[in-house]
Amino acid sequence: MTTIVMTGGSAGFGAIAARRLAADARVLIGARAAPGFPLDLARLDSVRDFAEKVRAQTGDQGIDALVLNAGVIRPDADGRTVDGFETTFAVDHLAHYLLLRLLLPALADGARIVLTTSGTYDPATGAGLATPRHADAQLLAHPDRDPGRDAVAKRAGQHAYTAAKLCTVLTALSLAADPGLRARRITTIAYDPGQVFGTGLARDLAAPLRLAWSALGTPLGAPLRWFRPEMNTRDAAGNALGDLASGAAGPPAGRVLVALRRGRLTAPELSDTARRDGLGSRLWDDSARLVGVAPAVTR
Ligand SMILES: NC(=O)c1ccc[n+]([C@@H]2O[C@H](COP(=O)([O-])OP(=O)(O)OC[C@H]3O[C@@H](n4cnc5c(N)ncnc54)[C@H](OP(=O)(O)O)[C@@H]3O)[C@@H](O)[C@H]2O)c1
8 A cells, every 4th residue: 555654734725635545545644643653853863763654654665755744833933942052943854854854765665755845935926925035045044143134023034934945946956957766767856835724734823814814814805816816715726635645746857846726736937046056955955954864875
């Protein structure tokens, strides 16, 4: 039976994807409240425990799809994890990077890796959030050392999110370019679900934003979708994620990033920053140092 390992499968549109996938596959979901596979991405020791449990469970059979969908956005960049890293960057990028590194050797040949990013990673989408200024893992992990840090807390929080999502795209590009993974026919996809109201993503934001986020997730938000191609329903975003994980959908040959627009998967150009030479490999090595693994990719 196909085995899929997933983060962010307990809530939001990820839960819709997980339900869809569970019809034909064994889906191991890591989440804070999951009894079998507890996972708190804000703790690197929890990531290591989770990876060990998954490897014990999957044994020699291998993992057919690894779906890294969990994410948070916070009202500021002041939170720190137990490991001392800024919370949004730690949960959205660093913990997933470590999980990837621990599980890459356990992937079956021909497996798929799907990482959920956000269109807000690209300034050209004009999403209105503070855009990424860099993908320097050291500064993102320790924003108080960043000389360009936003003075306004809300903007600093947005920057932590959009920069972490840039790191997600860069990580996907590094994986897709790795000769060892290519030899194992492993496909990597960065998935931008568009704007999906009514999920739990706004839970830590200010009350007016939280309320608007919930309201727009009801039929009240439907008329907006006529004018805003990037707005998608939870079902559309979850079903597309499920299709990407199962192999029912994917990017065109040679592309890594897909974006859901008007409920359909498209393959947008990468942002100027994501195309910059050397950025991804620097991020890879710095992330490895921060989580305490060797920079080399696979086994
Ligand atoms: N909604 C949008 O408009 C939108 C747009 C672009 C990108 N995205 C991305 O899509 C993904 C899913 O978002 P969503 O809107 O569905 O949000 P959501 O409803 O808040 O779901 C977030 C998921 O992440 C998990 N998670 C959060 N913190 C965690 C932690 N410390 N440890 C383990 N799991 C944790 C949650 O699990 P628990 O059950 O443990 O809380 C939940 O399953 C995120 O990566 C988000 O950045 C969303």
